[in-house]
Amino acid sequence: MNRRDFLKNSITVIAGLAVPLSALELISPRKLLAQKGDESPVRWAFLVDTQACVGCGFCVKACKTENEIPHETNITRTWVERYVVTRKGKTYVDSPRGARDGFTTDRIDQGEEGYREVKAKDVEKAFFVPKLCNQCDNPACVQVCPVGATYQTPDGVVLVDRKHCIGCAYCIMACPYGVRSFNPAYKTAEKCTFCYHRISKGMKTACVDACPFGARKIGNLRDPDDPVTKTIMSGRVGVLKEQYGTKPQVYYLALSREVK
Amino acid sequence: MVHGEAWTLKELFVYPNEYIYWTIQIVMYPFMTGLVAGAFVLSSLYHVFGIKQLKDIARFSLVFSFALLPVAMIPLQLHLQHPERGIEVMLTPHFTSAIAAFGIAFSTYGMIVASELWFVYRRHFVETALALREKRDKTIPERGRQLLFSALTLGAWDISEQALAKDERAVKIMATAGIPVACLLHGYAGFIFGSVKANALWTTPLMPFIFICSAVVSGIALCVLSYIVTMEVRKLMVAWRRKSDPSLPTPDEIRTVEMYEVTMTAKYLVLALLAALGLELLDLLFRDYAKFSSWEIVRSLIYGKDFVNVFVIQYGIGNLVPLALFLLPRLTVRRAVVATLLVLMGVFMMRWNLVIGGQAFSASFSGYMHYELPIIPHDIETFKEGLLGALLVGVLPFIFFWGLNKIFPVFKCEDTH
Numbered sequence A: 001m002n003r004r005d006f007l008k009n010s011i012t013v014i015a016g017l018a019v020p021l022s023a024l025e026l027i028s029p030r031k032l033l034a035q036k037g038d039e040s041p042v043r044w045a046f047l048v049d050t051q052a053c054v055g056c057g058f059c060v061k062a063c064k065t066e067n068e069i070p071h072e073t074n075i076t077r078t079w080v081e082r083y084v085v086t087r088k089g090k091t092y093v094d095s096p097r098g099a100r101d102g103f104t105t106d107r108i109d110q111g112e113e114g115y116r117e118v119k120a121k122d123v124e125k126a127f128f129v130p131k132l133c134n135q136c137d138n139p140a141c142v143q144v145c146p147v148g149a150t151y152q153t154p155d156g157v158v159l160v161d162r163k164h165c166i167g168c169a170y171c172i173m174a175c176p177y178g179v180r181s182f183n184p185a186y187k188t189a190e191k192c193t194f195c196y197h198r199i200s201k202g203m204k205t206a207c208v209d210a211c212p213f214g215a216r217k218i219g220n221l222r223d224p225d226d227p228v229t230k231t232i233m234s235g236r237v238g239v240l241k242e243q244y245g246t247k248p249q250v251y252y253l254a255l256s257r258e259v260k
Numbered sequence B: 001m002v003h004g005e006a007w008t009l010k011e012l013f014v015y016p017n018e019y020i021y022w023t024i025q026i027v028m029y030p031f032m033t034g035l036v037a038g039a040f041v042l043s044s045l046y047h048v049f050g051i052k053q054l055k056d057i058a059r060f061s062l063v064f065s066f067a068l069l070p071v072a073m074i075p076l077q078l079h080l081q082h083p084e085r086g087i088e089v090m091l092t093p094h095f096t097s098a099i100a101a102f103g104i105a106f107s108t109y110g111m112i113v114a115s116e117l118w119f120v121y122r123r124h125f126v127e128t129a130l131a132l133r134e135k136r137d138k139t140i141p142e143r144g145r146q147l148l149f150s151a152l153t154l155g156a157w158d159i160s161e162q163a164l165a166k167d168e169r170a171v172k173i174m175a176t177a178g179i180p181v182a183c184l185l186h187g188y189a190g191f192i193f194g195s196v197k198a199n200a201l202w203t204t205p206l207m208p209f210i211f212i213c214s215a216v217v218s219g220i221a222l223c224v225l226s227y228i229v230t231m232e233v234r235k236l237m238v239a240w241r242r243k244s245d246p247s248l249p250t251p252d253e254i255r256t257v258e259m260y261e262v263t264m265t266a267k268y269l270v271l272a273l274l275a276a277l278g279l280e281l282l283d284l285l286f287r288d289y290a291k292f293s294s295w296e297i298v299r300s301l302i303y304g305k306d307f308v309n310v311f312v313i314q315y316g317i318g319n320l321v322p323l324a325l326f327l328l329p330r331l332t333v334r335r336a337v338v339a340t341l342l343v344l345m346g347v348f349m350m351r352w353n354l355v356i357g358g359q360a361f362s363a364s365f366s367g368y369m370h371y372e373l374p375i376i377p378h379d380i381e382t383f384k385e386g387l388l389g390a391l392l393v394g395v396l397p398f399i400f401f402w403g404l405n406k407i408f409p410v411f412k413c414e415d416t417h
């Protein structure tokens, strides 16, 4: 242990010891250490290649089946957005039913405003962007949960404890990415878990397996040999809404500035 | 159907999972806590600063704020998807959450109000219990009352001069301690919203202060209004009873609305209203000047879609008109009633525009959501989070107040005779 580490650890320990005195579990030393990243050999991260995505929606369907979100309900743990940018610089976005059935028409779904027709010759560029929970390193949703029902695992995935969630929706308000909703059956906060039940058994997530074009990949950031990690470290990747300070861990290849 | 779908309309691009999740009950929540805090601050004006003219209204608002207290948490409870777990907020609070402080702020405040009430009414408890004890051939309800009042004395039967002087000192301490706690109770309600960085409309450090000022405004308005109404109703009742028993005092002999109490209180109301308005305008000005990335959509909402709600109903009819009504010379009871009603409406609209307005645009900043208040309920959800649920929450404090008035008579016994 060098001097720097020694100082770091001492501060951790002192902070950790001071707090239990007040009986409030604000910072537990274990958690602090975990955040230093010395404990878990795994930190899950996701890589989306927006250039590979064709908007087929197979991932959305697979996710709904895997995670028992009824197909007919209008919530989804993951979805695909379509962006159409015209030559005049206008951007139109839609994601009908989260793109559960892909994009079956050229017309753009504008909700109550109806559909918008954009002529092919007016289109400057168009692309698809899959979205899911960013499993933020600094998750706003975890911070605001009044009962601690939303929590972060040591390997970086944010989960909801369905037995404790009181259904206040504060986490839904706090997430800048709009990924959260309520599960219609459990009436508790619902979100993408990176298929935690699968990845912790060595499988890939349902959406990664379902994507025929390799637009979705999951990897372990703590493993330098993981191909996903290599791309994230050395490639030109972007993340969504960095300005909120949530430190999102879903990385995007070829992210366009129009993406919200 | 998923939660929120029943009353949300989407326009342009809105993320698939976005709905109006915080509905009318979350409008009622800060509105009701605001009334609690405001009513208490008003009653403290008398006890702490010794503003003698406010004696009647102070006693009234203290009891009223106690009646409002249980109601302040009902909206929170009604909007939970798992109301049976609501108590967990107090049992297993997660302290990084603003809502987790609710249990602490709320119970501290509740205890302060309860003990202040006790000191104010201890003499009344003792006297009532003693009077009942003297009485022969008591009926069963009278026995019940005797038991109740004896219990309420908590064994402190001493009502000598010194003991009462001590009570008075205790009241003063409680009232003083209560002011910051009342501000905390409501300021933190503001913090619940102000700290949501993901919401472009809510996130501002001014929010707790805006909340406190508007709380005082609404609390005072409600107290003045209820005071006037109860006094007038009493007058009518006396007139009506006198028909059968002419020996009762005439309506002119009993005490009615004391105009100087109303004028005096109105002054504090105006001050708080000006402070609230100033803060809100400062916030608006700052946003317009700083032009954050969210400003475009917030602007389109405030100056466009919600213009009538914000500028006409809230600021115009809800703030400026009552301000003028209060400031014009020779305030009358009738004008005070109109003005306080408008002020209450204005504060309610402020909560509405904040809570519903904050969810009226998508986090993608490219689409809007409209909230359609469920009026006729077709299931428990549309009842709880619809017009009826809100009305229920609005009516309850008056029912509680009516009940409490039997134990803590707001109008002193000698007044009624």
Ligand code: SF4
Binding pocket: A132, A133, A134, A135, A136, A139, A140, A141, A142, A158, A174, A175, A176, A177, A178, A179, A180, A191, A246
């Ligand atoms: S994306 Fe939203 S729900 Fe997911 S961890 Fe981040 S803040 Fe929480």
Ligand code: SF4
Binding pocket: A144, A145, A146, A147, A148, A149, A150, A160, A164, A165, A166, A167, A168, A169, A170, A171, A172, A188, A189
């Ligand atoms: S809805 Fe559930 S998970 Fe979300 S903040 Fe409330 S209690 Fe926590």
